[in-house]
Amino acid sequence: MDAFDTRLRDRLETMESSLRVEVRSQARARAERRWRAPAVAAIALLASAAVFSAPALSRGDNESRLRDFGVPAGAEIVATQADADGNFLMVMYRDSSGQVVTLGGIERLHTPPPTP
Amino acid sequence: MTPPDTSERPSFEAVAAAYYPALVKRLALIVRDPQEAQDLAQATLLSAHEKWESVNRSDLRPWLYTIGIRLAINELRRRRRRPWQALREGDRMAETVSDPDLWAALGRLRREERAALVLTVLEGYSQAEVATRLGVPEGTVASWLSRTKARLRVELQEEEGPNGRVRYPVA
Numbered sequence A: 001m002d003a004f005d006t007r008l009r010d011r012l013e014t015m016e017s018s019l020r021v022e023v024r025s026q027a028r029a030r031a032e033r034r035w036r037a038p039a040v041a042a043i044a045l046l047a048s049a050a051v052f053s054a055p056a057l058s059r060g061d062n063e064s065r066l067r068d069f070g071v072p073a074g075a076e077i078v079a080t081q082a083d084a085d086g087n088f089l090m091v092m093y094r095d096s097s098g099q100v101v102t103l104g105g106i107e108r109l110h111t112p113p114p115t116p
Numbered sequence B: 001m002t003p004p005d006t007s008e009r010p011s012f013e014a015v016a017a018a019y020y021p022a023l024v025k026r027l028a029l030i031v032r033d034p035q036e037a038q039d040l041a042q043a044t045l046l047s048a049h050e051k052w053e054s055v056n057r058s059d060l061r062p063w064l065y066t067i068g069i070r071l072a073i074n075e076l077r078r079r080r081r082r083p084w085q086a087l088r089e090g091d092r093m094a095e096t097v098s099d100p101d102l103w104a105a106l107g108r109l110r111r112e113e114r115a116a117l118v119l120t121v122l123e124g125y126s127q128a129e130v131a132t133r134l135g136v137p138e139g140t141v142a143s144w145l146s147r148t149k150a151r152l153r154v155e156l157q158e159e160e161g162p163n164g165r166v167r168y169p170v171a
Helices: A003-018 A026-048 A060-069 B012-031 B034-054 B060-081 B100-107 B111-122 B127-134 B138-155
Strands: A076-082 A088-094 A100-103
Touching: A003 B012, A003 B100, A003 B111, A003 B138, A060 A088, A100 B034, B012 B034, B012 B060, B012 B111, B034 B060, B060 B111, B060 B127, B100 B138, B111 B127, B111 B138, B127 B138
Parallel strands: none
Antiparallel strands: A076 A088, A088 A100
């Protein structure tokens, strides 16, 4: 690391530490959920840090909601996260090959909004 | 195959809580958008959680940072393939940073270049290590860093004075 790198590192560290990063409030997250539900799920994870330790949802009680969210019929539910209204924000399930699949996350973040 | 030693490892929740704010800031340096940085930090933790049981690491912080930076670059590539998904390379943090000249100079770099710069200058990785972590050839990383540092030297207008002191231009 030469002198320029050292100065650059110092300036980057100072600038990084000065960044003001706002943690989204739950209210704002709810306002965004129509467009950004997967991201909001992760926000909730960080807010509560308990999402993955929550007991997995019973399929029988929520079959149609899980299907609407994109979970295949018969899949084993690993974990779920829902907002205060009970809408799913994130579902993790085990597919027929045993792979854990997460519905929600950055891949769905920028999906165009549904046509009214 | 030896199972991972998890006896001394903190819980995932503890790691997530401890590293999340710093992870967001680190990603904000690269993506320049506070919302996207948060989205990526959250996606990073989701990805980390999926790998958590198989990970045996004492260096969890750089591991998380690498996941996040890879996601940032992959997200950029994905959206380039889907032009209807607008890039959010905004400058919404410009008014809050302590070093606006550096912030602006970084903004004129490509996201991949900023990522390589951060991984080498802030994390101390070699070019070969950055290439491995970002999944690109080492020559590509060398090219990014060479071009990036040359541009920053010019744009930050640093020049060496006598006795190695740096003279900054007078605004």
